[in-house]
Amino acid sequence: MHAPAPTAAPKISARHVSVHYGRKQAIDDVSIDVDMENVTAFIGPSGCGKSTFLRTLNRMNDTIPTARVAGDIRLDGEDIYAADMDVVQLRARVGMVFQKPNPFPKSIYENVAYGPRIHGLAANKAELDHIVERSLTRAGLWGEVKDRLSDSGTALSGGQQQRLCIARAIAVDPEVILMDEPCSALDPIATAKIEELVHELRGKYAIVIVTHNMQQAARVSQRTAFFHLGTLVEYGVTSQIFTNPRQERTKDYITGRYG
Ligand SMILES: Nc1ncnc2c1ncn2[C@@H]1O[C@H](COP(=O)(O)OP(=O)(O)OP(=O)(O)O)[C@@H](O)[C@H]1O
Numbered sequence: 358m359h360a361p362a363p364t365a366a367p368k369i370s371a372r373h374v375s376v377h378y379g380r381k382q383a384i385d386d387v388s389i390d391v392d393m394e395n396v397t398a399f400i401g402p403s404g405c406g407k408s409t410f411l412r413t414l415n416r417m418n419d420t421i422p423t424a425r426v427a428g429d430i431r432l433d434g435e436d437i438y439a440a441d442m443d444v445v446q447l448r449a450r451v452g453m454v455f456q457k458p459n460p461f462p463k464s465i466y467e468n469v470a471y472g473p474r475i476h477g478l479a480a481n482k483a484e485l486d487h488i489v490e491r492s493l494t495r496a497g498l499w500g501e502v503k504d505r506l507s508d509s510g511t512a513l514s515g516g517q518q519q520r521l522c523i524a525r526a527i528a529v530d531p532e533v534i535l536m537d538e539p540c541s542a543l544d545p546i547a548t549a550k551i552e553e554l555v556h557e558l559r560g561k562y563a564i565v566i567v568t569h570n571m572q573q574a575a576r577v578s579q580r581t582a583f584f585h586l587g588t589l590v591e592y593g594v595t596s597q598i599f600t601n602p603r604q605e606r607t608k609d610y611i612t613g614r615y616g
Pocket residue numbers: 378381383401402403404405406407408409410421423569
């Protein structure tokens with residue numbers, strides 16, 4: 358399986374990655390490059406391993422006791438599974454947004470300020486205020502919340518909560534943002550806002566998005582990886598994957614024959 362030639366040095370380079378949960382293999386020998394310029398979508402039928410593979414990219418699988426990851430994953434050439442890798446730092450550099458919005462039960466301001474504070478990114482309150490405003494602005498939420506920053510994050514609508522979670526990821530200055538079906542709990546209008554946001558964030562961060570929705574993959578990404586039964590079947594330019602897939606299995610999936 359060959360990744361398309363990246364337009365620049367890859368931000369993330371994964372080679373021969375396999376994942377087991379106990380004795381069950383969920384990912385089998387996946388190699389892929391992700392760059393800054395292109396949004397990368399992971400698609401494939403339920404259970405094919407998209408989320409499992411996504412979680413290897415910031416070691417989120419470490420939190421699952423039965424999960425074992427083999428292979429080599431590099432962030433700007435640095436081995437993220439090296440023994441001396443600081444996982445807290447790594448997860449700030451490679452942020453994650455989940456299926457279900459999960460703001461902290463704290464104020465909108467605190468949701469965004471928490472990360473920069475623990476990572477020591479602001480020298481004083483004014484700097485922290487600035488980071489909070491900038492992050493909420495980038496996440497397309499500032500206008501809606503600037504007059505209610507002390508309200509609870511959990512009181513926002515689902516779509517606003519998801520943008521708050523994106524602002525929270527952005528606040529610690531990540532290099533990569535991983536999104537695991539970020540719109541699956543949202544209505545079409547909130548979904549459209551997140552998709553717009555992905556367009557705006559493209560190039561500022563390397564973005565990988567797992568989606569069940571092929572139209573969404575076609576709309577938001579420039580590179581698409583099709584997974585099936587734990588393997589990476591095909592990875593290429595999104596328009597090519599959807600109009601002229603090289604592999605029979607990809608064609609069957611995108612034409613709705615299974616999934
Ligand atoms: N914590 C876990 N423990 C054991 N098996 C797991 C665990 N998480 C996932 N699996 C298994 O690993 C395989 C891949 O699951 P994963 O959630 O990565 O797939 P997916 O493509 O993201 O699916 P979906 O689209 O339904 O979310 C599945 O067979 C699943 O049952």
